[in-house]
Amino acid sequence: MVKNAVDVIFGGLTFWAFGYAFAFGEDGNAFCGWGHFFVNANEDNIGWVYSKFFFQASFATTATTIVSGSMAERTKLEAYIVFSMVNTFIFCLPAHWVWASNGWLRNMGVVDIAGAGPVHIVGGVTGLVATMMLKPRHNRFVTPEKVTVMGSPTNAILGMFMLWWGWLGFNCGSTFGISGVKWVLAARSAVSTVTASVAGGSMGLMMSYVIKQRRFDISYMINGVLGSLVGITANCAIAEPWEGLLIGIVGALITNLSVELISKLKIDDPVGCVGTHACSGVWSLLSAGLVTKPDNLSEAMQLHNVRQGLFHGGDFYQLGIQTLAALVIIVWTIVNAFFWLKLIDLAIGIRVPLKEELLGADIVEHAVGGVIYSKKARKIVYSPDIDSAPSPGESDQGDTEINKAMQRSRRHSLGVRIGKCRYKSTNDPTKSKKNIKMRTRFSKLYQRPKHDINQNGDVSREATHEDIYSIHGNMCLRTNSSLAAYINDEVTFTNDGVTPDTDVKLDVGKGHNSVLQHRNGFSHSPRNKIITYL
Structure with a gap:
């Protein structure tokens, strides 16, 4: 929990100092924004700049919070504080590509309403790089039964509910307003988010019933709900309710299978954030290539060059753009995450000594x-x-x-x-x-x-x-x-x-x-x- 607070404290500080400027500065180019450092605004744009900073700061800090789960129980707090500050840079450039008016991916027609790429893929892939650099916790794969037991199922379900309802704010708020027909977009986002999540939770319970031999493992249910929420993120304002059901089912399936596969590969991801955010984030971007349609509602969000998805009689162009966006963001994240984490490791070290790991950070x-x-x-x-x-x-x-x-x-x-x-x-x-x-x-x-x-x-x-x-x-x-x-x-x-x-x-x-x-x-x-x- 301290690391989550650090994400907001120090990540919010760096997003205020330079993150917003690199992501949404109006004087930049297709690759990087420039301007509004320290959220500097004038009387003409103060309302727009401040409101956008307030909303986007939550996305920036969320991209770092995702990583904290992969680094749990073996990371120095000092190193994590430094990382939470530099991770803002990893987030803000993909955010510019996808959301800024002159971003190169946006101008090519990419659809990502609420951050499947800049938030979830960036956070999940960074978590994968971090956990592989840290290596597994002591005896994690020697005596795995001693460290994989959920500490508090009640708290885990409570956290799921908090994320669930917070996701509605993320997805609905990403329509940026209720003027004109935007209130319809917000309403559609809410409905598609709900249908995707209930379908994902149902799929998670069914998977547990089959895999766990007629037992309902709550971790499957939680992963199913969260994976489906990530899956609907990119196209929440465009997908119809029935499409949200399909997206949620596949998202839950991908998340639970990915978590099991990562564990079998002996990659120590304590809370399954790689499967939940990275894998389902990729699915979210790809699914947008299936369900998009350039109707008047998508025009209200000022999406550029969007074409029909495969489910609506379109060709493979939109799916290709979505695939390109996923690959570019993955490569960008791997290179930068490894560079910054390695630099921090050489400077102050990122993993605690064994004796301190056994005693615990508390x-x-x-x-x-x-x-x-x-x-x-x-x-x-x-x-x-x-x-x-x-x-x-x-x-x-x-x-x-x-x-x-x-x-x-x-x-x-x-x-x-x-x-x-x-x-x-x-x-x-x-x-x-x-x-x-x-x-x-x-x-x-x-x-x-x-x-x-x-x-x-x-x-x-x-x-x-x-x-x-x-x-x-x-x-x-x-x-x-x-x-x-x-x-x-x-x-x-x-x-x-x-x-x-x-x-x-x-x-x-x-x-x-x-x-x-x-x-x-x-x-x-x-x-x-x-x-x-x-």
Whole structure:
């Protein structure tokens, strides 16, 4: 959600500064607009310029918001902020080609009422480039069943409804007015959008019933509705209601099949935006070549050189123009998306480190729940063997106590004040005992799937007892059942150096005298103190 807000904040800023000028500036040429930088207008055109900027800014930011779904769960927020600003440039030139009065595609007769090309193809193809550059999330295609489960079906359906009704505003508003016969265009846009979406939702449920063996998977329904909405975008004001039904059915079919195909190709698209927007966006442009007709209503939108579509007795000219527009926008987007994302990656990096991906952006970047994450490494503690390392999960009893402690703490939180530990050298008798103090403002206990960390600091499933058990920037207790991450601390256990001579003491949850087991037995801490090895 933060990335969606970033799209509006920074994407809106750049669209105000130069995006509107490149897209709709009146002093440009067929390739690029020029003029009205910073939405500068005079008394003669202030109403038209301001209203058009207000409406088109929503399209510009939507083209970037689409990409955020493909980059989810593994992208640095700093890199995404920069990307949201430069993606305005990727959007605004195709917008000029298709919508500006002197745009070269518009003058050739292309039909794209509400942004199938500049918005959905640009967003979907950029998302494809981004997710391929980022590569899949950790273990995404090793244990896919653990990461593909929908987090909140209720929220997903709620989001579908919000997009559904917002789409009516997009499509109807793209007629730009109600004067003359434009109100008829707006009404037709509303009806064709509704018929396409209900047909798409029905197709999605039927596909789920067949593919999922008589089960109704809501993801198929959601993809069907959204894919059909994208499908009707290019021709919403021209298509008849029955044509909207056909377009919606095909759009839902393309979206759901594309999402499955992309997953089988091991391209990690977390929310299916490539299939929904890129593939259905191409279908939307192509379908306009089937249903267009140069009647008096299309003339009201000042469409140039539009010919009859194939469904109305026309030749292949209109379909050819629509195909050309789709190909040109795809090539433009691939080249520019790769260039800008690669430049950002070389400058600041676009993917978060593995340890931060496992913890999640809520903790690492947003400090949700008051958790403060420190990226700076601290001490390193050595242990000559696994028996001396503070790993409380080496026995079944230890795992039982850890699980009990977690269950007793409803919030799974640790109130941390100050702790001390002592260690002594076993390999070098000349080294003396030392006391080390640690201070932490707040820590939180998170249950994670079990991960072993190998000697390179990478997570793997085949680490041995002789390997390093650490995630830099965090203290980790290795157990047979979970990975407990204690924010702001780091402890690394290797096979050389010193032996701890103090037990680990943890108190889980306020008011609880909970216990975790160490090799020397149980340790209690009734004062919300954590004593650990640093």
